[in-house]
Amino acid sequence: MPIQILLNLSIAIIWMLLSSHFSFSTFLVGYVIGLALLYLFKSFLKFDLYFTKIIAFVKLILVFIKEMIIANLNVAKIVLSPKLKAKPGIVAYPTELNSALQVTLLSSLITLTPGTLVMAFSDDRKTLYVHTIDIDSKEKVIESIKTTFEKGILEVTD
Amino acid sequence: MSEIVISIFLLIGAIFMLLGAIAIIRLPDAYTRINAATKASTFGVIGTMIGLFLYFSYAHDVISGKVLLTIVFVFITAPVGGFMMARSAYHAGVRIWDKSVRDDLKEDLKQKINKPEH
Numbered sequence: 671m672p673i674q675i676l677l678n679l680s681i682a683i684i685w686m687l688l689s690s691h692f693s694f695s696t697f698l699v700g701y702v703i704g705l706a707l708l709y710l711f712k713s714f715l716k717f718d719l720y721f722t723k724i725i726a727f728v729k730l731i732l733v734f735i736k737e738m739i740i741a742n743l744n745v746a747k748i749v750l751s752p753k754l755k756a757k758p759g760i761v762a763y764p765t766e767l768n769s770a771l772q773v774t775l776l777s778s779l780i781t782l783t784p785g786t787l788v789m790a791f792s793d794d795r796k797t798l799y800v801h802t803i804d805i806d807s808k809e810k811v812i813e814s815i816k817t818t819f820e821k822g823i824l825e826v827t828d
Numbered sequence: 829m830s831e832i833v834i835s836i837f838l839l840i841g842a843i844f845m846l847l848g849a850i851a852i853i854r855l856p857d858a859y860t861r862i863n864a865a866t867k868a869s870t871f872g873v874i875g876t877m878i879g880l881f882l883y884f885s886y887a888h889d890v891i892s893g894k895v896l897l898t899i900v901f902v903f904i905t906a907p908v909g910g911f912m913m914a915r916s917a918y919h920a921g922v923r924i925w926d927k928s929v930r931d932d933l934k935e936d937l938k939q940k941i942n943k944p945e946h
Contacts, residue, residue, distance in 0.1 A: 742871050749851040781907035784867035789914045801859045
């Protein structure tokens with residue numbers, strides 16, 4: 671992975687020197703050309719294009735924005751309803767993520783989504799304790815986190 | 829036209845800030861209130877900051893990266909703060925609302941899987 675970024679950067683710099691026009695936009699054009707070249711040669715170079723990671727990351731951000739809007743409306747409904755019908759509770763969420771970075775990312779995303787809040791970790795980092803403002807069933811909470819955030823994080827960092 | 833778009837973003841931000849404030853008053857216990865506080869800071873900050881960014885780019889022809897960076901930094905710091913408050917509240921013995929449906933953490937603490945820090 672570092673070597674292809676290096677290749678990409680050197681193509682961009684070579685492009686900038688060839689066009690003898692030193693500005694950020696020329697560099698950007700060169701960078702895009704480098705990406706296209708890397709894409710053409712990817713079967714010879716024998717590595718996954720690092721750009722797929724960036725696309726996966728953008729996808730994760732989009733999923734997060736969508737989830738956040740939905741959750742915001744849900745929580746607004748709970749707060750503004752005349753009688754508080756919320757059923758808050760703490761759910762133990764088993765995660766498959768291994769590294770500390772992945773777990774940190776997951777718990778940040780969970781906490782940023784309105785209505786859910788990470789409260790504690792187990793010592794082996796395998797269980798997150800998620801305080802949820804409105805629980806229908808434990809399985810539903812776990813399922814919704816698993817299919818959105820955890821899947822996205824696995825795609826970005828694997 | 830641009831004024832309308834900017835106003836919509838500012839209004840969305842302000843409305844969610846207001847909702848956050850109402851939630852802090854109405855919700856029953858510490859943990860649901862921490863939830864409400866983090867929510868207000870995320871959506872409210874996004875709304876106001878995007879409105880501000882658009883205002884600068886329309887009215888002053890300035891692309892203000894600082895304003896967008898504000899969103900990023902709030903997003904990095906807000907979950908850490910919320911997590912620390914909730915965790916320390918729980919270990920300090922603040923009870924969760926008596927109408928809460930379940931408390932997995934309590935059971936696991938009993939089994940000494942998660943030892944509280946001293």
